[in-house]
Amino acid sequence: MTQKSKIVYTLTDEAPLLATYSFLPIVEAFTATAGIEIETEDISVAARILANFPEFLTEEQRVKDSLAELGKLATAPEANIIKLPNVSASVPQLKGAIAELQAHGYKVPDYPEAPQNDAEAAIKAKYAKILGSAVNPVLREGNSDRRAPKAVKNYAKANPHSMGAWSADSKTAVASMESGDFYGSEQSLTVAEATDVKIEFVAQDGTTTVLKASTPLKAGEIIDSSVMHLNALKSFVAKTIAEAKAQGVLLSVHLKATMMKVSDPIIFGAIVEVYFAAVFEKYAALFAELGVNTKNGLGDVYAKIAGNAQEAEVKAAIDQAIENGPALAMVNSDKGITNLHVPSDVIVDASMPAMIRTSGQMWNKEGKAQDTIAIIPDRSYAGVYTATIDFCKKHGAFDPTTMGSVPNVGLMAQKAEEYGSHDKTFQMSANGVVRVVDVNGNVLMEQAVEANDIFRMCQAKDAPIQDWVKLAVNRARLSATPAVFWLDENRAHDRQLIEKVNLYLKDYDTTGLDIRILNPIAATEFTLERIIKGLDTISVTGNVLRDYLTDLFPILEVGTSAKMLSIVPLMNGGGLFETGAGGSAPKHVEQFVTEGYLRWDSLGEFLALGASLEHLGQTLNNEKAIVLSETLDQANDAFLKNDKSPARKVGQIDNRGSHFYLALYWAQALAAQTKDADLQAIFAPIAKELTENEAKIDAELIGAQGKAQEIGGYYQPNPALVSKAMRPSTTLNAILDKISALKTA
Numbered sequence: 001m002t003q004k005s006k007i008v009y010t011l012t013d014e015a016p017l018l019a020t021y022s023f024l025p026i027v028e029a030f031t032a033t034a035g036i037e038i039e040t041e042d043i044s045v046a047a048r049i050l051a052n053f054p055e056f057l058t059e060e061q062r063v064k065d066s067l068a069e070l071g072k073l074a075t076a077p078e079a080n081i082i083k084l085p086n087v088s089a090s091v092p093q094l095k096g097a098i099a100e101l102q103a104h105g106y107k108v109p110d111y112p113e114a115p116q117n118d119a120e121a122a123i124k125a126k127y128a129k130i131l132g133s134a135v136n137p138v139l140r141e142g143n144s145d146r147r148a149p150k151a152v153k154n155y156a157k158a159n160p161h162s163m164g165a166w167s168a169d170s171k172t173a174v175a176s177m178e179s180g181d182f183y184g185s186e187q188s189l190t191v192a193e194a195t196d197v198k199i200e201f202v203a204q205d206g207t208t209t210v211l212k213a214s215t216p217l218k219a220g221e222i223i224d225s226s227v228m229h230l231n232a233l234k235s236f237v238a239k240t241i242a243e244a245k246a247q248g249v250l251l252s253v254h255l256k257a258t259m260m261k262v263s264d265p266i267i268f269g270a271i272v273e274v275y276f277a278a279v280f281e282k283y284a285a286l287f288a289e290l291g292v293n294t295k296n297g298l299g300d301v302y303a304k305i306a307g308n309a310q311e312a313e314v315k316a317a318i319d320q321a322i323e324n325g326p327a328l329a330m331v332n333s334d335k336g337i338t339n340l341h342v343p344s345d346v347i348v349d350a351s352m353p354a355m356i357r358t359s360g361q362m363w364n365k366e367g368k369a370q371d372t373i374a375i376i377p378d379r380s381y382a383g384v385y386t387a388t389i390d391f392c393k394k395h396g397a398f399d400p401t402t403m404g405s406v407p408n409v410g411l412m413a414q415k416a417e418e419y420g421s422h423d424k425t426f427q428m429s430a431n432g433v434v435r436v437v438d439v440n441g442n443v444l445m446e447q448a449v450e451a452n453d454i455f456r457m458c459q460a461k462d463a464p465i466q467d468w469v470k471l472a473v474n475r476a477r478l479s480a481t482p483a484v485f486w487l488d489e490n491r492a493h494d495r496q497l498i499e500k501v502n503l504y505l506k507d508y509d510t511t512g513l514d515i516r517i518l519n520p521i522a523a524t525e526f527t528l529e530r531i532i533k534g535l536d537t538i539s540v541t542g543n544v545l546r547d548y549l550t551d552l553f554p555i556l557e558v559g560t561s562a563k564m565l566s567i568v569p570l571m572n573g574g575g576l577f578e579t580g581a582g583g584s585a586p587k588h589v590e591q592f593v594t595e596g597y598l599r600w601d602s603l604g605e606f607l608a609l610g611a612s613l614e615h616l617g618q619t620l621n622n623e624k625a626i627v628l629s630e631t632l633d634q635a636n637d638a639f640l641k642n643d644k645s646p647a648r649k650v651g652q653i654d655n656r657g658s659h660f661y662l663a664l665y666w667a668q669a670l671a672a673q674t675k676d677a678d679l680q681a682i683f684a685p686i687a688k689e690l691t692e693n694e695a696k697i698d699a700e701l702i703g704a705q706g707k708a709q710e711i712g713g714y715y716q717p718n719p720a721l722v723s724k725a726m727r728p729s730t731t732l733n734a735i736l737d738k739i740s741a742l743k744t745a
């Protein structure tokens with residue numbers, strides 16, 4: 001071995017971070033036997049805030065910029081990164097993290113919502129880099145390959161999750177705009193030669209303002225522009241509110257305010273303003289004085305009005321508006337938190353599948369399930385959910401014991417498409433046109449806008465597109481499964497992509513492969529017709545559908561996207577191994593803190609570790625790593641067969657118990673294998689001891705449940721306290737310690 005065997009394991013937030021305190025010591029102990037060093041990098045919201053404001057901190061409080069380091073590493077061939085889900089913070093979450101850090105003695109600046117001077121504007125600009133999906137786009141220097149491994153699929157078939165029945169007369173539907181949205185205004189082109197473009201606004205009086213001075217483009221890059229017209233959005237929302245009320249169903253809103261951190265909070269705010277129009281009209285002056293910002297949701301009204309003389313009156317007016325309107329879908333009916341409280345509470349990729357799994361219903365304020373009109377304003381991808389809902393109305397709910405699977409190959413590298421558009425998204429201050437102009441003064445695109453409209457430009461580079469087509473062909477070949485490119489011939493951007501796909505497919509021998517291009521609605525229908533026959537279909541999609549479909553299908557097929565194998569083959573040869581395809585499960589933390597039970601399912605971490613070890617073994621010729629990966633695979637199988645995933649309630653196995661069983665099965669598999677005698681010798685006594693102590697360890701872990709936990713913080717919990725809470729079995733800890741002793745013996 002010439003190069004050091006190293007895996008970087010990320011420390012993130014919420015449930016996955018808690019789980020890491022229990023799982024990482026197991027990973028470190030096992031992988032050390034193959035000479036692998038595990039390095040941790042903290043990319044939590046809290047750490048990212050600290051890394052960005054060293055000038056506000058004491059020498060000892062300063063931390064390095066782990067995200068920047070990892071972003072660099074992701075472009076290096078030796079990268080081997082295991083990435084857990086992290087919080088993509090909305091403004092209310094960011095403020096929460098800042099307040100907690102300040103309480104912990106870190107003098108980071110307050111978030112200046114309305115900067116009063118240059119210094120505050122600079123602080124706000126730094127915080128803007130931390131907001132929303134600030135991590136994933138930096139690390140994703142490759143396209144994604146997400147699927148449910150066979151063992152996971154078989155487990156779901158044998159142990160199906162609950163699935164709410166669907167009725168043909170369900171009133172649930174998706175509501176989208178008919179015009180005036182991004183879909184309706186999209187323009188797109190491919191630049192033949194490398195160039196640089198600026199985005200400028202020309203007002204009606206001719207004054208020109210540069211919105212973004214430089215966006216370098218590579219040869220063959222696709223760019224597009226589109227506009228969401230706010231007036232059209234608001235009339236659509238008003239119409240939909242009336243429809244929901246007339247039909248007696250709930251109203252819900254599904255956006256991606258994290259990834260689309262500039263556009264979607266504005267859209268969310270516009271919906272809040274229309275739903276609560278009476279309140280916003282009546283208290284316009286007061287809200288202006290208090291600086292209410294609807295981009296942060298209804299929650300911002302409550303936060304800003306707190307303690308004001310008119311607090312009770314405003315709250316009563318809000319209640320009245322809800323009484324008058326269609327009932328709102330609830331995020332938490334016990335606490336009275338509605339769908340319109342916080343933009344990051346209802347995120348379309350997870351919320352729509354959860355609804356489809358629950359008979360197409362969401363929770364009303366009594367905590368009962370009810371049909372809903374789900375607002376997804378833009379038409380670009382909403383049709384996928386309409387088609388799925390229509391399919392369920394016609395065929396009933398999907399059956400996890402028989403349904404097929406839908407792996408995904410997603411275009412994602414180098415901030416592809418909408419998910420890379422933050423820095424090219426602007427809300428307009430006046431009427432006029434926005435132009436995209438190249439260095440030679442050619443106007444490449446021009447969009448007419450009115451005040452308040454949202455203009456957006458996106459990019460998709462050619463090399464990632466080529467890589468994506470290659471991955472799709474490989475996946476289709478490896479799994480002998482039809483592959484469908486979900487591309488819409490009615491969208492300007494997709495027409496550019498279709499041309500490239502057809503061109504690059506010629507680079508491969510596709511004989512015997514079934515590769516098609518269908519628009520998203522036709523692709524959904526094609527895929528669902530197959531799925532109910534038990535047949536698999538690979539979805540090959542752009543960045544947004546990658547995100548949506550890798551929650552939709554896993555949630556329907558295996559109950560959660562936490563069980564996905566999620567690999568990002570980095571374009572420069574490294575590997576990024578994402579754990580599952582879901583998020584950081586804030587609800588789980590609440591349960592852990594109140595009752596000492598963590599129901600986070602770490603299967604995604606187990607699968608990612610297996611893939612990471614395999615990659616390391618192959619690229620560095622580390623035979624022991626290959627053995628660790630093969631035996632971990634066997635352990636995962638045993639883990640699923642014996643049903644050792646966390647349950648949901650105190651007294652049953654939780655996240656910590658599931659880690660113990662993984663360690664037990666992994667050690668047993670290592671003791672049983674004969675490929676590597678050293679590993680066999682190390683793990684034979686360990687497997688024996690873990691096996692003999694199973695009941696004792698189990699009892700220690702279950703005995704630790706059922707009481708409130710003190711972990712010293714939410715965004716920046718105390719490491720010693722979390723470690724103590726997450727590692728309550730002294731017997732297990734002692735056995736793990738012996739592995740390193742045996743290794744060095």
Ligand SMILES: NC(=O)C1=CN([C@@H]2O[C@H](COP(=O)(O)OP(=O)(O)OC[C@H]3O[C@@H](n4cnc5c(N)ncnc54)[C@H](OP(=O)(O)O)[C@@H]3O)[C@@H](O)[C@H]2O)C=CC1
Pocket residue numbers: 084085086087088089136258344345346347350351560561562580581582583584585586587588599600601602604
């Ligand atoms: N890759 C990434 O970094 C991602 C990050 N996020 C971020 O996560 C946060 C929360 O997002 P949200 O949309 O609420 O989605 P989540 O996936 O965090 O939560 C939705 C629900 O999914 C279930 N779930 C998700 N993961 C697991 C798991 N490993 N084990 C068991 N159940 C799981 C839980 O349901 P239940 O408790 O009912 O079982 C959970 O409440 C946001 O900040 C978001 O930006 C979101 C997606 C990906």
Ligand SMILES: O=C(O)CCC(=O)C(=O)O
Pocket residue numbers: 088132133134136137258259349546547550581582
């Ligand atoms: O980065 C984020 O905010 C979410 C990412 C996500 O949902 C996904 O990759 O599936």
Ligand SMILES: [Mg+2]
Pocket residue numbers: 349350547548551581582
């Ligand atoms: Mg997602």
